[in-house]
Amino acid sequence: MKHLLWAIMLLCGVGIHAQKTISGTITDTKGVPLPFVNIIFVGTTTGTTTDTNGKYQIKVPRNDGILEFSVLGFETKAISIQNKDIIDVQLAESSKQLDEVVLTALGLKRETKELGYVIQSLDAQGVTEVKSVNFLDNLTGKLAGVTINQGATGVGSSSKITIRGEASFSNNNPLFVVDGVPINNNSIFNFTNEAAAGFQEIDFGNGAMEVNPDDIAEVSVLKGPSAAALYGTRASNGVIVVETKSGSKSKGLGIDYNTSFFVDTAFQLPDFQNEYGQGNSGQFEYVDGLGGGINDNITYSWGPRLDAGNLIAQFDSPVTLPDGSVVRGGDTSVYTGLPITPTPFVSNPNNLKDFYKTGTTFINNLAISSGFDKGNFRLSFTDLRSESIIPGVNLDRQTVATRLRFEPNKRLGVNTTINYVNSQSDNRPSNGYGSENVNYSLVAWGPRSLNINSLRDYWQPGLDGVQQYSFNYTFFDNPFFILNENRNSFNRDRLFGNISATYNIADGFTATLRSGMDYSSEVRQLRRAFSSNRFRNGGYAEHDVRFREINTDFLLNYSKTIGEFEMDISAGGNRLDQFA
Numbered sequence: 001m002k003h004l005l006w007a008i009m010l011l012c013g014v015g016i017h018a019q020k021t022i023s024g025t026i027t028d029t030k031g032v033p034l035p036f037v038n039i040i041f042v043g044t045t046t047g048t049t050t051d052t053n054g055k056y057q058i059k060v061p062r063n064d065g066i067l068e069f070s071v072l073g074f075e076t077k078a079i080s081i082q083n084k085d086i087i088d089v090q091l092a093e094s095s096k097q098l099d100e101v102v103l104t105a106l107g108l109k110r111e112t113k114e115l116g117y118v119i120q121s122l123d124a125q126g127v128t129e130v131k132s133v134n135f136l137d138n139l140t141g142k143l144a145g146v147t148i149n150q151g152a153t154g155v156g157s158s159s160k161i162t163i164r165g166e167a168s169f170s171n172n173n174p175l176f177v178v179d180g181v182p183i184n185n186n187s188i189f190n191f192t193n194e195a196a197a198g199f200q201e202i203d204f205g206n207g208a209m210e211v212n213p214d215d216i217a218e219v220s221v222l223k224g225p226s227a228a229a230l231y232g233t234r235a236s237n238g239v240i241v242v243e244t245k246s247g248s249k250s251k252g253l254g255i256d257y258n259t260s261f262f263v264d265t266a267f268q269l270p271d272f273q274n275e276y277g278q279g280n281s282g283q284f285e286y287v288d289g290l291g292g293g294i295n296d297n298i299t300y301s302w303g304p305r306l307d308a309g310n311l312i313a314q315f316d317s318p319v320t321l322p323d324g325s326v327v328r329g330g331d332t333s334v335y336t337g338l339p340i341t342p343t344p345f346v347s348n349p350n351n352l353k354d355f356y357k358t359g360t361t362f363i364n365n366l367a368i369s370s371g372f373d374k375g376n377f378r379l380s381f382t383d384l385r386s387e388s389i390i391p392g393v394n395l396d397r398q399t400v401a402t403r404l405r406f407e408p409n410k411r412l413g414v415n416t417t418i419n420y421v422n423s424q425s426d427n428r429p430s431n432g433y434g435s436e437n438v439n440y441s442l443v444a445w446g447p448r449s450l451n452i453n454s455l456r457d458y459w460q461p462g463l464d465g466v467q468q469y470s471f472n473y474t475f476f477d478n479p480f481f482i483l484n485e486n487r488n489s490f491n492r493d494r495l496f497g498n499i500s501a502t503y504n505i506a507d508g509f510t511a512t513l514r515s516g517m518d519y520s521s522e523v524r525q526l527r528r529a530f531s532s533n534r535f536r537n538g539g540y541a542e543h544d545v546r547f548r549e550i551n552t553d554f555l556l557n558y559s560k561t562i563g564e565f566e567m568d569i570s571a572g573g574n575r576l577d578q579f580a
Helices: 124-128 135-139 192-196 351-355 438-444 479-485
Strands: 010-013 020-028 038-041 047-049 055-060 066-070 077-080 089-091 101-103 109-111 118-123 146-149 160-163 175-178 181-183 187-189 203-206 216-223 239-244 252-268 318-320 326-328 359-372 375-387 394-406 412-425 488-506 509-530 537-562 565-579
Touching: 038 055, 047 055, 077 089, 118 124, 124 135, 124 216, 135 146, 181 488, 181 509, 181 537, 351 438, 438 479, 479 509
Parallel strands: 020 089, 175 239
Antiparallel strands: 010 252, 020 055, 038 047, 038 066, 066 077, 101 109, 118 216, 146 160, 175 181, 187 203, 216 239, 252 359, 318 326, 359 375, 375 394, 394 412, 412 488, 488 509, 509 537, 537 565
């Protein structure tokens, strides 16, 4: 019995050339191992955390650079790797952390020592030091106990985040709260009835990816049952609290502009064998890609030996028509019964490398802020344009964010935050097991004799829009046909924000009324061309997807110092209205 060996592709930035592994143990000054210490290779998204015994192992892209070690309650330490393989570190306790003020999920500022749950914070620099299309990916390796798995379909795909591991077999997503108001972070896939109709699963991204990193002032992670009590069962997996940037406190107009450019490439591809080509039991001959030849309906690479001087009929071998014109062996709808001229049966070790292209991402951000006598404001615009390493896959996103604080008198303060996001893509790749997933078709099943460049002209002569040209008509589609003709596009408008008013009733006694909304409206179009493996006569689906959530909070807070004791009492209520 023959077994198929599955290969896994690792995709990462083009700037990585060679990796080395560094390991070690992190302890406090007394030699006690420290678990969940964040270790990050400065200037990249490469990071890890220590285990429960304080041990870690990290792969770094080069022999020089800086490793940064940080954990709540201890001083951050940066160490040059200097060609070292083992780096043990001692971290000293931080007195600064004891009095640190953080923003809780309800928007109240508290000292960390007063909280009954664990909280970690990351400032704006930590979030935007290395940018990415999905805001969640910026947090990789920077927060202890937080695991982030990037999406499998490249740019614009969902990233999964868990806090302190998996808690259930289904939903393990933490609750996201922006400026005190929950937002939707569900992963957005196509509907189950679409899958039943033949469409494979499509990842349209997750909600949190539309939070703009350039507008973030601080990110905090709340852990533990006490944190969950703030928002009930919705927060049972933890809470990610995001506070956005506010306007300048000083008068005068401030203008900030930044631009970023990234290049991505397929860094590490599977190490395939290139000794045997398409076929089975050492035999292969192409006739129609449907089983009419010798093993031409399967794509195993157990066929004849490659680069051995064999001449074999293949899908891209020439066929001479009666009028003298020449077509390809795979142009089976153009000719009948004519012989295919055998051609050299050779290896194509770079067929995957030739398929993927260089991906690019441009991010431009412009922010204007100012302060005035009774408040301040900030207005920003961000334009993101990203092209995937998968040909034809892209994501464009434009974000407008504004934040205004107004204090008409000493007792009343009004805050408002509004974020508008438009996201669109001409094509989102299908994922999962099946012919619509190009990665699956090529990585798991692509024969080693396959010349990927022969597939770029994906229509059979004279049959444009009617019949595709491919290497196999039994199970698979031409990958370029999939990406150019079987497109999954979407256009999503999203508006989220809140308005709040805080009134100082008496010394230390305040009342806050806040209402926030997260609304999105999206149009998806799924197109399938004639001759598709799953849609022989073509297919089309269109959906109008809408989501709305409104949270209204009322909060009373009383603070008083009695001798050496500080007392804080909060009480309030929340009304949630959700429509999907």
